[in-house]
Amino acid sequence: MPVFFLHYFIYYIYILIIYFIDIHKSLSFVIQNFLDMILLKTISALTFSIIIISCASLKNKGTSRFDDSNSPYVQEKTATPKPKPQETKTAQNVVVREEKVKAIASETDQTNYNFYVIIGSFRIIDNAYNYKNQLIEEGFKPVILENENGLYRISVKSTNIESEARNNIASIRSKFAQHEDVWLLISKK
Numbered sequence: 001m002p003v004f005f006l007h008y009f010i011y012y013i014y015i016l017i018i019y020f021i022d023i024h025k026s027l028s029f030v031i032q033n034f035l036d037m038i039l040l041k042t043i044s045a046l047t048f049s050i051i052i053i054s055c056a057s058l059k060n061k062g063t064s065r066f067d068d069s070n071s072p073y074v075q076e077k078t079a080t081p082k083p084k085p086q087e088t089k090t091a092q093n094v095v096v097r098e099e100k101v102k103a104i105a106s107e108t109d110q111t112n113y114n115f116y117v118i119i120g121s122f123r124i125i126d127n128a129y130n131y132k133n134q135l136i137e138e139g140f141k142p143v144i145l146e147n148e149n150g151l152y153r154i155s156v157k158s159t160n161i162e163s164e165a166r167n168n169i170a171s172i173r174s175k176f177a178q179h180e181d182v183w184l185l186i187s188k189k
Contacts (some may be wrong), residue, residue: 003161010043010047014044014145017035017039018036025026028118032072047156083181094166094169094182094183094184095181095183095184096183096184096186097186098185098186098187098188099148099153099186099187099188100147100187100188101116101145101146101148101185101187102145102146103145103146104141104144104145104146104152112149113158113159113187114159114186115158115159115160115162115165115184115185115187116145116153116155116157116158116165116187117155117157117158117165117169117172117183117184117185118153118154118155118156118184118185119135119137119140119153119155119156119172119179119181120153120154121151121153121154122152123150128144128152128154129144132154135156138176140156141156142154142156143155143156145155145185155174157167162184165184169183170185
């Protein structure tokens with residue numbers, strides 16, 4: 001802050017000197033320009049040196065870091081990290097939804113089952129068919145179902161036994177990392 005005021009003070013002196021030079025027209029034009037140049041260089045050098053000196057004086061004032069403090073209140077406690085339990089995707093971590101579904105006209109009759117393993121959901125039928133073809137290439141036997149809200153569900157397993165559906169979900173998750181979000185659909189009657 002003092003540097004700021006000092007700068008203005010020096011600038012004020014410079015203006016006074018220029019004013020004084022302008023009042024006394026006895027000096028020649030060359031001498032006046034020479035004095036202006038010297039005065040400007042001097043003021044610039046003084047301002048620059050004051051700024052450098054004031055910045056250098058802040059260098060050894062102290063620090064806000066705590067690691068070099070000798071205070072007993074600043075001593076850091078080292079916490080031993082607790083080992084994280086291994087997360088495994090099992091059949092127990094399955095999303096379950098209950099919906100009324102029907103097989104679309106081009107599919108075989110799949111509405112007799114209570115449980116479906118759903119691997120994909122689409123609002124547009126063309127996207128459902130494209131994904132079905134991709135799943136066939138991966139070795140699945142997918143069937144497209146339509147729910148009561150107009151969503152197309154891609155089922156890769158249909159059964160009447162819940163544990164069989166959950167085991168199938170666990171098998172898909174362990175073999176296909178890209179399909180770890182498979183879920184269980186319970187058919188409403």
